[in-house]
Structures are given as structure tokens and as C-alpha cells.
Amino acid sequence: xxxxxxxRSAPEPLHRQICDGVARLIDDAxxxxxxxxxxxxxxxxxxxxxxxxxxRAYRELRALGYxxxxxxxxxxxxxxxxPPGTRLSVPRSASLVHWTAxxxxxxxxxxxxxxxxxxxxxxxxxxxHAPDPALAxxxxxxxxxxxxxxxxxxxxxxxxxxxxxxxxxxxxxxxxMAAHGVAVTPDEILxxxxxxxxxxxxxxxxxxxxxxxxxxxxxYGMLLALFRLHGVVPKFIPVQDDGMDLDVLQRTLARHxxxxxxxxxxxxxxxxxxxxxxxREALLxxxxxxxxxxxxxxxxxxxxxxxxxxxxxxxxEARGIVIYVGTLSKLAFPGLRIGxxxxxxxxxxxxxGVHRVSSLGGDVLAQAVAAxxxxxxxxxxxxxxxxxxxxxxxxxxxxxxxxxxxxxxxxTRPDGGYTLWLSVPGAKGRESVLRDRxxxxxxxxAPGREFFAHPHPIPHFRLSIACVDEAHIAEGCRRLGxxxx
Amino acid sequence: xxxxxxxRSAPEPLHRQICDGVARLIDDAxxxxxxxxxxxxxxxxxxxxxxxxxxRAYRELRALGYxxxxxxxxxxxxxxxxPPGTRLSVPRSASLVHWTAxxxxxxxxxxxxxxxxxxxxxxxxxxxHAPDPALAxxxxxxxxxxxxxxxxxxxxxxxxxxxxxxxxxxxxxxxxMAAHGVAVTPDEILxxxxxxxxxxxxxxxxxxxxxxxxxxxxxYGMLLALFRLHGVVPKFIPVQDDGMDLDVLQRTLARHxxxxxxxxxxxxxxxxxxxxxxxREALLxxxxxxxxxxxxxxxxxxxxxxxxxxxxxxxxEARGIVIYVGTLSKLAFPGLRIGxxxxxxxxxxxxxGVHRVSSLGGDVLAQAVAAxxxxxxxxxxxxxxxxxxxxxxxxxxxxxxxxxxxxxxxxTRPDGGYTLWLSVPGAKGRESVLRDRxxxxxxxxAPGREFFAHPHPIPHFRLSIACVDEAHIAEGCRRLGxxxx
Numbered sequence: 001x002x003x004x005x006x007x008r009s010a011p012e013p014l015h016r017q018i019c020d021g022v023a024r025l026i027d028d029a030x031x032x033x034x035x036x037x038x039x040x041x042x043x044x045x046x047x048x049x050x051x052x053x054x055x056r057a058y059r060e061l062r063a064l065g066y067x068x069x070x071x072x073x074x075x076x077x078x079x080x081x082x083p084p085g086t087r088l089s090v091p092r093s094a095s096l097v098h099w100t101a102x103x104x105x106x107x108x109x110x111x112x113x114x115x116x117x118x119x120x121x122x123x124x125x126x127x128x129h130a131p132d133p134a135l136a137x138x139x140x141x142x143x144x145x146x147x148x149x150x151x152x153x154x155x156x157x158x159x160x161x162x163x164x165x166x167x168x169x170x171x172x173x174x175x176x177m178a179a180h181g182v183a184v185t186p187d188e189i190l191x192x193x194x195x196x197x198x199x200x201x202x203x204x205x206x207x208x209x210x211x212x213x214x215x216x217x218x219x220y221g222m223l224l225a226l227f228r229l230h231g232v233v234p235k236f237i238p239v240q241d242d243g244m245d246l247d248v249l250q251r252t253l254a255r256h257x258x259x260x261x262x263x264x265x266x267x268x269x270x271x272x273x274x275x276x277x278x279x280r281e282a283l284l285x286x287x288x289x290x291x292x293x294x295x296x297x298x299x300x301x302x303x304x305x306x307x308x309x310x311x312x313x314x315x316x317e318a319r320g321i322v323i324y325v326g327t328l329s330k331l332a333f334p335g336l337r338i339g340x341x342x343x344x345x346x347x348x349x350x351x352x353g354v355h356r357v358s359s360l361g362g363d364v365l366a367q368a369v370a371a372x373x374x375x376x377x378x379x380x381x382x383x384x385x386x387x388x389x390x391x392x393x394x395x396x397x398x399x400x401x402x403x404x405x406x407x408x409x410x411x412t413r414p415d416g417g418y419t420l421w422l423s424v425p426g427a428k429g430r431e432s433v434l435r436d437r438x439x440x441x442x443x444x445x446a447p448g449r450e451f452f453a454h455p456h457p458i459p460h461f462r463l464s465i466a467c468v469d470e471a472h473i474a475e476g477c478r479r480l481g482x483x484x485x
Numbered sequence: 486x487x488x489x490x491x492x493r494s495a496p497e498p499l500h501r502q503i504c505d506g507v508a509r510l511i512d513d514a515x516x517x518x519x520x521x522x523x524x525x526x527x528x529x530x531x532x533x534x535x536x537x538x539x540x541r542a543y544r545e546l547r548a549l550g551y552x553x554x555x556x557x558x559x560x561x562x563x564x565x566x567x568p569p570g571t572r573l574s575v576p577r578s579a580s581l582v583h584w585t586a587x588x589x590x591x592x593x594x595x596x597x598x599x600x601x602x603x604x605x606x607x608x609x610x611x612x613x614h615a616p617d618p619a620l621a622x623x624x625x626x627x628x629x630x631x632x633x634x635x636x637x638x639x640x641x642x643x644x645x646x647x648x649x650x651x652x653x654x655x656x657x658x659x660x661x662m663a664a665h666g667v668a669v670t671p672d673e674i675l676x677x678x679x680x681x682x683x684x685x686x687x688x689x690x691x692x693x694x695x696x697x698x699x700x701x702x703x704x705y706g707m708l709l710a711l712f713r714l715h716g717v718v719p720k721f722i723p724v725q726d727d728g729m730d731l732d733v734l735q736r737t738l739a740r741h742x743x744x745x746x747x748x749x750x751x752x753x754x755x756x757x758x759x760x761x762x763x764x765r766e767a768l769l770x771x772x773x774x775x776x777x778x779x780x781x782x783x784x785x786x787x788x789x790x791x792x793x794x795x796x797x798x799x800x801x802e803a804r805g806i807v808i809y810v811g812t813l814s815k816l817a818f819p820g821l822r823i824g825x826x827x828x829x830x831x832x833x834x835x836x837x838g839v840h841r842v843s844s845l846g847g848d849v850l851a852q853a854v855a856a857x858x859x860x861x862x863x864x865x866x867x868x869x870x871x872x873x874x875x876x877x878x879x880x881x882x883x884x885x886x887x888x889x890x891x892x893x894x895x896x897t898r899p900d901g902g903y904t905l906w907l908s909v910p911g912a913k914g915r916e917s918v919l920r921d922r923x924x925x926x927x928x929x930x931a932p933g934r935e936f937f938a939h940p941h942p943i944p945h946f947r948l949s950i951a952c953v954d955e956a957h958i959a960e961g962c963r964r965l966g967x968x969x970x
Contacts, residue, residue, distance in 0.1 A: 023803065060668065065766065065801035095805030096776050099831040133643035141642070142634045145850075149627045157626070157820035158618035183545065193678065197844035204714075225842045229689075281550060291581045316550035318508060320580030335642035335849030346584040357710045359682035363851045364820030365630075 002038060006047055014049050018057035026066050026077055033079040037067065123439070124476035126463040127446045129269070129418055130334045133467070135389060137332060137382045144372035153368040161361035164352045165191025165340070169367045172374035173326070173340050180301055181315035182324065184342045190351050191362055193337040195299050195327035196222060199262075202295055202323055202341065203230045204354050207259045214252065214261040216244055218421075218451035218460070220269045220297075223262060232259075234453060239268060243275035246282055253290050260293050265313060267300040267417025270451045270462035274304075274415060280313045288319055296324045300417040302331050305387040305394070307415035320344035328370055330418075332382065337363070338370040390418070396470040397463070400477025406485050411463075418466040424459040424484060431459035434483065443479040487523060491532055499534050503542035511551050511562055518564040522552065608924070609961035611948040612931045614754070614903055615819045618952070620874060622817060622867045629857035638853040646846035649837045650676025650825070654852045657859035658811070658825050665786055666800035667809065669827045675836050676847055678822040680784050680812035681707060684747075687780055687808055687826065688715045689839050692744045699737065699746040701729055703906075703936030703945070705754045705782075708747060717744075719938060724753060728760035731767055738775050745778050750798060752785040752902025755936045755947035759789075759900060765798045772806060779807045784815050785902040790872040790879070792900035805829035813855055815903075817867065822848070823855040875903070881955040882948070885962025891970050896948075903951040909944040909969060916944035919968065928964040 004021035006014060025031045037043070040058060044051040058075055061067040069075040156166065164170070170186035177184050192198040207213065209231030215223060217236035227234045235252055237244045244263060252258075263283065265275045275283075287294050296313045314324040327339040341351060355361065373379060397420065401411055410423045422445075427434060435447045438461075448460025463480075465473060489506040491499065510516045522528070525543065529536040543560055546552040554560040641651065649655070655671035662669050677683040692698065694716030700708060702721035712719045720737055722729045729748060737743075748768065750760045760768075772779050781798045799809040812824040826836060840846065858864060882905065886896055895908045907930075912919055920932045923946075933945025948965075950958060 027803075065762070065796070095829050095831070096773055097778050097806050097829075097832075099829060099835060130645060131643070133640060136643045138634075145630055145634060149623075149630060155618060157818045158616070158621045160615060160814075160819045161822075193844050193848065196842075200843040222842065222845070229839065229842045277550070288581055293582050311550070318512075321582050329645075333642045333849075334645045337646075337844070337846070337848040344580050344582075344584060346580070347582075350584065354714065357681075357707065357714045358685040359678050359822070360707070361822070363678065363822040363848045364818075365851055365854070366848045369850070 002043065002046070004047065006049070015053045015056040015060070018047070018049070018054060019060045022057070022061055023066050031077050033077050035077045037075040037077070039074070122442050123444050124442060124468060124472050124479065125444045126465070126468060126476055127444045128467045129446070129462075129464045130466055131330060131332060131386075132389075135386055137378065140376070140378045140382065141333065141336075141369070141373065143378075144369045144376065147372050148365070148368040153364075153371075156364045156368060159364070161364045161367065163356035163361040164348070165189070165362060166364065166367040166371055169338075169371035169374070170340075172371050173342075176374060177314075177324075177326070177342060180298075181311040182342065184314075184324075188342055188345055188348055190341045190343075190348050190355065191367055192339040192341060192355070193362055194329050194339040195297065195325050196226070196339075197337070198325040198327075198339045198341045199223065199226055199295065199297075201351050201354050201358075202260070202325075203227075203232065204358070205347075205350055206293065207232050212256055212258040214249070214258045214292075216263060216268065217453070218270055218448065218456075219262070220264070221450040224453055236453065239271055239273060241273065242279050243268070243273060244279075244283060246279070246286065249283070249286060253286070253292070258292060260295055261287055262295045262297065263313075264297040264299065265310070266298060267303060267414050267419070269299070269417075270419055270446065270448075270460075271421040272412045272414030272417055272419045273421075274307075274310060277310050277316075280310070281316060284313055284317055284322070288317075288321060291321070294322045296322055298324055298326045299330050301326060302383060303386075303390070303418070304416040305391040314342060323347060328373075331386070332373070336366050336370060338366055390416075390465065393465040393468070393470055393473060396473040397465050397477065400474050401480070404477045404481025404485075406481075409484055418464045419462050422461045422463060424461070427459045427484070429459075431461075434459050435461070437483050438480065441479045441483050443476045443483075445480075487528065487531070489532065491534070500538045500541040500545070503532065503534070503539060504545045507542070507546055508551050516562050518562050520562045522560040522562070524559065607927050608929050609927060609953060609957050609964065610929045611946075611950070611953060611961055612929045613952045614931070614947075614949045615951060616815060616817060616871075617874075620871055622863065625861070625863045625867065626818065626821075626854070626858065628863075629854045629861065632857050633850070633853040638849075638856075641849045641853060644849070646849045646852065648841035648846040649833070650674065650847060651849065651852040651856055654823075654856035654859070655825075657856050658827075661859055662799075662809075662811070662827060665783075666796040667827065668800075669809075673827055673830055673833055675826045675828075675833050675840065676852055677824040677826060677840070678847055679814055679824040680782065680810050681711070681824075682822070683810040683812075683824045683826045684708065684711055684780065684782075685714075686836050686839050686843075687745070687810075688712075688717065689843070690832075690835055691778065692717050697741055697743040699734070699743045699777075701748060701753065702938070703755055703933065703941075704747070705749070706935040709938055721938065724756055724758060726758065727764050728753070728758060729764075729768060731764070731771065734768070734771060738771070738777070743777060745780055746772055747780045747782065748798075749782040749784065750795070751783060752788060752899050752904070754784070754902075755904055755931065755933075755945075756906040757897045757899030757902055757904045758906075759792075759795060762795050762801075765795070766801060769798055769802055769807070773802075773804055776806070781807055781809045783809055783811045786811060787816050787868060788871075788875070788903070789901040790876040799827060808832060813858075816871070817858070821851050821855060823851055875901075875950065878950040878953070878955055878958060881958040882950050882962065885959050886965070889962045889966025889970075891966075894969055903949045904947050907946045907948060909946070912944045912969070914944075916941075916946075919944050920946070922968050923965065926964045926968050928961045928968075930965075 004018060006017055040054040041051050044054045058067060065078060067075045068078045167186060169191055170189045173189050174184055174186050192201060203226065207230060212233045212235055214237055215234050216239045235256060235258060237249050237252065265280055267274055294313060298312055312324060314322045324342040328336065398413060408426055412421045414420055431447055431449060435445060438445055446462040448456055468476060489503060491502055525539045526536050529539045543552060550563060552560045553563045652671060654676055655674045658674050659669055659671050677686060688711065692715060697718045697720055699722055700719050701724045720741060720743060722734050750765055752759055779798060783797055797809060799807045809827040813821065883898060893911055897906045899905055916932055916934060920930060923930055931947040933941055953961060
């Protein structure tokens with residue numbers, strides 16, 4: 001007669017309790033190999049459970065290797081091999097490996113925020129920094145997919161991708177880059193699973209733990225997380241009205257030998273600042289003088305909807321020190337992971353090596369669809385539509401802030417992208433307190449601390465118009481004014 | 486008058502030569518800021534080129550920031566900012582950064598081989614280790630994609646993916662794992678971009694450069710490349726008829742403290758060996774005793790087409806030390822990058838962190854399509870068809886080898902997967918020489934050196950039936966016999 005403790009109020013299902021109980025008896029050698037288990041019906045009766053519950057428990061025990069049985073016969077305890085001297089003393093439920101202790105440090109990052117669903121209830125969401133699903137060219141995507149599956153690309157799905165990326169997509173990207181003044185051949189392009197993956201590959205190739213890298217302060221929060229993952233030491237150059245402070249950069253380079261410099265010259269995240277052509281040339285000259293590779297993050301290259309076009313740093317360089325990173329994520333479908341690196345051929349060749357060894361290659365379906373998307377005539381139509389909508393939203397945002405915020409609050413006036421940056425000097429309350437008050441007032445913002453490695457004494461907030469329409473922008477500004485006045 | 490050397494026989498297009506020539510004159514200060522360039526027509530005449538060639542060169546020079554021009558006016562040399570003391574002395578054509586020297590070591594890997602197109606001309610390709618495109622369920626895939634784009638999943642494309650992977654796919658994988666005796670909830674699964682990406686994430690989380698890891702000898706060549714990328718030190722355990730030599734393993738563990746053990750219990754690549762249930766239990770017990778995490782590579786779990794089913798190591802463990810890696814690549818579409826990790830919840834939580842920071846998340850389209858593919862009723866039909874075809878190919882291969890190869894050549898007789906392993910003791914000639922002779926005889930094989938970190942004295946070859954039909958298998962065996970007899 002087998003006696004097992006069964007707890008009908010426990011959250012664990014009964015069959016799992018029976019399975020665990022029998023396994024423990026076998027582990028503790030109270031049931032020996034070869035021992036017969038009671039027939040399912042009798043065991044079910046003795047435990048006052050349904051027979052199917054016992055049948056299910058026995059099935060799991062067989063799958064776990066505890067029992068064996070022949071059709072129409074008893075279940076018996078299986079002989080499980082153990083080398084001599086390996087008797088285990090830990091409780092069965094605990095893992096033998098302390099995973100958290102073994103793991104390298106991976107800190108919590110502000111990902112949840114990006115993932116937050118749009119306006120829940122009455123919340124106006126200025127935190128979300130991903131293109132508006134309402135503007136997603138769903139129908140166009142469907143057509144692209146159809147074309148991929150009807151054409152020769154579908155055979156490409158039956159092979160591993162070229163780890164450098166589908167040639168048709170690299171050609172489309174090369175043409176798109178040319179439209180922004182950058183002359184790169186498909187050979188000088190590597191397709192990645194989005195921009196973050198591109199940064200990761202660059203860091204894997206070019207830095208070692210303990211290396212120094214230069215970045216803007218404030219900067220994109222996930223870049224800070226990536227620096228931590230790679231164990232590199234960021235040195236921060238403050239962002240001013242025209243981008244990175246070049247005097248601070250010069251002074252830093254006089255004392256340090258960083259491996260890379262990261263910059264977002266267009267609609268910088270979080271401030272929304274776009275640097276001038278003169279600033280770009282000065283930054284380039286300075287990095288050339290120190291032979292310091294520049295990682296140019298062009299995530300919002302396509303999102304200029306007013307003001308003069310300024311060419312990427314990559315377009316004015318002639319000495320092969322700029323690693324340009326582009327992405328499709330901020331333009332249409334963040335779920336379609338397509339980004340790229342445009343860089344000197346020797347750098348690309350090595351980056352392809354890292355990509356190949358770390359994942360064999362990218363997803364052929366996504367790359368083929370993106371190639372059609374970029375190369376098709378509908379792309380420009382989509383771009384014009386997006387520009388029109390966001391230009392209006394931007395105007396609504398600036399008008400709303402002008403109307404509702406007091407004079408001591410400062411903000412940037414970007415010519416493109418999704419974000420602008422609010423500074424609240426002399427605020428009543430700390431940043432986190434203000435943020436909670438804003439949330440309670442029905443307006444969600446991204447707090448400045450997500451973009452600084454070290455706390456900033458003045459409260460800052462990033463406001464994104466990515467997923468808020470004009471009417472809600474006006475109302476959101478009114479709520480901001482209520483709390484920040 | 487501007488004089489430029491133009492070389493009509495050079496591979497560089499004329500407009501590029503003109504662009505480079507003018508840029509060099511500006512860089513060398515022989516053209517000063519503000520200087521006027523000749524009008525395009527006059528310049529074209531003086532160089533004896535078409536005017537459009539000069540127009541194109543000027544456009545590039547403007548994009549590069551060398552020239553400026555107003556409509557209807559001359560082009561003039563632009564003032565380019567340079568901080569004092571940053572005059573450059575390197576030739577313009579050379580990159581300022583020595584990328585190859587800066588790069589971390591990424592060695593060439595046998596990827597080209599996997600990519601080799603099937604039988605070119607008269608070559609019978611036993612080297613290719615990817616599912617046969619002729620068996621790809623194209624029509625079923627098309628239906629899955631259609632369903633994704635018609636259903637609610639298409640909205641998911643407008644968001645960044647959950648970095649753990651689409652819930653619907655994790656649920657489908659969890660059910661599939663249950664069919665193989667593994668009880669894991671969707672919480673204990675992380676979707677990756679294929680198996681190689683899964684290994685990479687595991688190594689990123691759990692090892693540091695210089696750590697030791699245990700692997701089989703021979704083993705999957707790309708795993709060796711991944712070890713090099715991570716700077717870990719592999720210790721090899723020889724594979725015998727029933728898998729890893731457990732005595733060698735015990736002795737190694739008495740002297741070393743490795744961080745991980747990698748094993749392929751099913752249709753081991755390259756040997757095709759499947760270990761017994763008893764071997765799996767012994768290996769598990771040994772690793773439990775040393776609290777050594779096991780990475781179980783189940784890449785061919787679905788490809789058992791004869792013999793008894795043996796359950797994964799993950800299915801018999803109860804103490805949370807097994808990290809199971811699965812993949813869709815060997816089953817249907819290698820270009821659709823879908824793999825997964827099934828592991829204890831605490832390990833998964835950290836792995837999700839690494840995945841999120843290194844690429845934000847996976848591709849939603851591929852994941853949604855894979856979820857439909859796995860969960861649909863057609864999946865089993867596809868699996869049965871694949872089994873039927875490969876079982877016949879395997880029989881043809883074994884019959885062909887029995888007929889054509891001399892007795893001193895040895896080979897494995899796998900019950901599934903794509904590969905078998907040939908040992909040629911006492912061969913006339915080294916492995917590379919034999920391989921070249923085989924290639925000349927019209928049969929391509931994967932040489933043993935791809936699977937060993939250190940050269941093996943006996944020539945070995947991996948033969949794959951993945952993409953060769955029965956008639957060609959018979960002919961391929963005849964050719965093998967001609968060379969190896």
C-alpha cells in the first residue's frame with residue numbers, strides 16, 4: 001500500500017502531486033528498482049482521485065524514466081544508472097545549479113516601457129517610441145510577402161541565408177543610402193536583425209571588456225545596457241544645442257584612448273537634436289585625427305519632415321572610419337527585424353564572420369520581404385504619408401507645450417523623429433515623483449534617468465509623439481501643464 | 486585650367502576618377518576654399534569626357550562635402566572645418582583605421598561548404614547538411630503566412646517582439662516537447678534565431694574567456710568556431726559506439742572544473758550515433774554529481790525514422806541542470822531562423838535578458854509563421870513524408886556502402902538524421918588528398934578535419950543523404966568505392 005500526501009487545496013494539480021510523490025519515494029530508495037506499483041484503479045481508489053489522474057501521473061513518471069511498463073502489465077520502478085559515489089543530497093525540487101549566481105550580470109533594462117500598450121484607459125502615452133501601428137502599411141506588406149512566396153525567393157527559404165544578408169536587400173539598401181548621399185556598394189553592407197543587433201556585432205568585433213567607449217549624455221537607454229553586457233567603460237560627452245560638446249570631446253581624447261565613439265546625429269534619442277553639417281565635419285575631423293572609429297546611428301534617417309536636409313557623417317567621410325547603422329524598425333514594422341551596417345569592406349568582412357559564427361545568418365523571409373518593401377514604388381508613398389502625419393503631430397505638440405507649460409520649463413524643437421526633450425529646472429519634486437504625478441494625471445512619459453548613466457540633478461522627460469494623434473496630444477499637453485506649472 | 490590624370494583602361498568609372506582627383510586637390514590644399522570649379526561643359530571638353538560624367542562627379546563631391554553650389558551658379562570649394570593641429574598625413578585612399586588589426590580574431594569557418602549548391606554538373610553532393618529543398622512544404626508555408634497576415638498576428642508586426650518569443654510559438658513548442666517526453670511550460674522556453682544563436686546566448690550568459698567547456702570529439706564544426714569566438718577552452722571527450730566515453734569524462738571531471746558540457750545525443754553530427762537511455766542516465770548522473778550544466782543539442786529530435794525512440798536527457802532530469810536546444814532548421818526551412826532553448830525558469834529569465842539587450846527580440850513574422858507551422862495539422866503529414874523519404878535514402882546508402890566499400894573501411898549505421906561517418910584506416914593517402922580524389926571522381930564529402938579541433942591520424946568523412954536521391958546515392962557509393970577500395 002502506497003501512502004502519499006495529497007493536498008486538494010494546493011495550486012499544483014493532483015496528477016503532478018502524485019507524480020512528484022512517487023518520484024521522491026524512488027529517489028529516496030523507499031521504492032527499489034523492480035518494485036511493482038499498484039494498478040491504476042486500486043491506487044486511484046486508495047487516494048480518492050479519478051483513475052485518469054493516476055494514469056496521467058504514471059505516464060509522466062515513465063517519461064521521466066522512473067517507471068517502465070509493458071502493455072497489459074504492472075508498472076515497475078526502473079533501474080536508473082548512477083555511477084558509484086554520486087548519491088545526491090539536495091532536495092528534489094531545487095535546481096542543482098545556482099543559475100543566478102553563475103550568470104553574468106544582466107541588469108533589468110527599461111524594455112517594459114517600450115512594450116507598454118498604447119493608451120490604457122485614459123492614459124495618453126508619450127513614452128512609446130515605436131511607429132504608430134495605425135500607420136503600418138499592412139496591405140503593402142501583404143503584397144510584398146505574396147510576391148516573395150510566388151517568386152524565386154521562396155527557394156531561398158530552403159537554404160541558410162548568406163550571413164552578409166540577401167543580395168537583393170543589400171542592393172535596395174545601397175540605393176536608399178545613395179539617396180542620402182552615402183556611396184556604399186552592397187559589398188560594404190551587412191544586414192542585421194535590427195539596429196541593436198548591429199551595435200552588438202560592432203562591439204563584439206571591436207571591443208574587449210574594460211575598453212573605453214564614448215557616447216552622448218543623455219543617450220538611448222538600451223545602448224547603456226549593451227555597454228554593461230560587454231563590460232566596456234563608457235565616457236560621456238554632454239549633448240548641447242548642436243550635439244556633442246566638441247570641446248569636451250577634445251579634452252577627453254587628450255586623456256583617453258577609447259575604442260569607439262557612438263553618435264546619433266539625426267533626431268538624437270532622447271533629445272530630438274539634429275546636428276549641423278559643420279558640427280558633423282568637425283566631429284569627423286576630430287575622430288579622424290585620433291583614428292577613432294565612429295558608430296553613426298542613423299535610426300531616424302528617413303524621418304526628416306521639415307527643415308534643411310543634413311547629410312549623414314558617413315556621406316562626408318573619405319577615410320573609412322565611419323560605421324553607419326540603419327534600421328527599418330522606426331519606419332514601418334518594428335516586429336520585422338531588419339537593420340544594417342554600412343562600413344569599410346575590411347570591417348564588414350570581419351563583422352560577417354561574427355554574424356555567421358554567432359547565428360549562421362539572418363532570417364530569409366524577413367530579408368526578402370524587406371527587399372521588396374524598400375525597392376517597391378509604394379515605399380515613397382508610405383514615407384510621404386508618415387511625414388505628413390508626424391509633421392502635423394509635431395506642430396500640435398509644440399503648440400500645446402507653448403500654450404500649457406510655464407516659461408521655466410524648456411524643450412527642444414526637433415525637425416523630425418518622434419521625440420522631444422523636456423527639462424524642468426526648479427521643479428517642485430524629484431523626477432520620479434513628478435513622473436508618478438504625471439501618470440496619475442493621465443499622461444505617461446519616459447523619465448530622464450533611462451537615458452543617463454548617472455542621475456542628473458534636473459528632472460528630464462522624453463516625450464514621444466509616435467503613437468498619439470493630434471487631439472490626444474493637445475489634451476496630453478494640458479495634463480503636462482497641470483502638473484508642471 | 487584643371488589638369489587631372491584620367492585612365493580610360495582603369496576599372497574605376499570615369500566619374501569616380503574625376504571625383505577622386507578633385508577631392509585629392511582639395512585635400513592637398515591645391516584648391517583653396519572658395520575656389521571656383523570650371524563649368525561642367527568646359528571641364529568635360531577639356532577632359533574629353535561626356536558632360537554627364539562631370540555632372541555626376543560634381544554631385545558626388547557635393548555629397549562628400551567638398552563642393553557647394555547654388556542653382557544656376559558655379560560650383561565652389563567648400564570650407565571644411567578642421568580643428569587646429571589635425572592635418573592628416575595618410576594617403577586619401579587608405580582607411581585611417583586598420584580594421585583587421587583592431588578586430589578580435591574571427592577565423593574562417595567551414596560555412597562555404599554548407600552553402601555549396603547541390604550537385605553541380607555531375608557532382609554527387611554528400612557534404613550538404615540541410616534539408617532537401619525538394620521536400621520543403623512550400624504550399625503549407627504559404628498557407629501559414631496567409632493565415633498570419635489575415636489574423637490578429639499581423640498587429641504583432643507593429644510591435645517589438647516579446648524578447649522571450651511569441652507566446653503562441655512557445656505554446657506550440659511546449660506541446661511538441663511534451664510529445665518527446667519533456668514537460669516544460671512556455672515560461673521555460675526562449676525562442677531564438679536558430680540553434681547556433683541559442684548556443685551563443687548560453688555561452689554569453691554562462692562563460693567567460695578562458696573558461697573550460699566539454700564537448701564531443703568529433704563535433705559540429707560551427708560549435709568549434711563559436712568556442713573560439715567566446716575565447717573558451719574546449720576539452721574533448723571522444724565519441725564511442727554509444728556516445729561520449731564516460732570513463733574519460735569521469736577522469737576529466739576529476740581534474741577540471743568546466744562551465745558547460747555540450748552533447749548531441751541524437752544522430753550526433755558528424756557520426757550519426759544515438760546514445761542509449763542507459764548512457765543518457767549515466768551522463769546525467771555524472772553531470773548532476775558535478776553540478777555541471779548540460780547543453781543538450783536536440784537538432785535532429787524529429788528525425789528518428791527507425792529503431793526505438795529514446796527520450797531526450799531533458800526528459801529524464803529532475804534537478805534542473807539541462808539546457809535543451811531545439812531547432813526548426815533541419816526539418817523544413819533553414820532560411821526561417823527559428824530555434825529555442827528549454828531550461829529552468831531562472832536560467833531562461835537571464836537568457837531573455839541577454840537576448841533583449843543584444844537584439845531587442847526576434848522576428849515576429851518568422852515566429853508567427855512557425856507557430857502556425859508547428860501547431861497545424863499539416864505538420865505531422867510533413868514529418869511522415871520526410872521520414873518515409875529519408876528512411877529509403879538511408880537504406881540505399883547502407884546498401885550502397887555494403888556493396889562498394891572494402892572491408893577495412895568502417896561506417897556508422899544511424900537510425901535517423903542525415904549523416905553517417907566513414908573511417909578509412911590504412912588509407913593510401915592523407916584525408917585531404919583522398920577528399921580531392923573523391924571530388925575528382927564526382928562525389929563530394931565533408932572532410933573529418935572540419936569536426937576535430939586537432940588533426941586525427943585516420944582519414945574520416947561525413948556523408949550526408951540530406952539532398953541526394955536514391956539513384957544518385959547508389960551511384961555516389963560506387964564512386965566512393967572506386968577511390969577508397
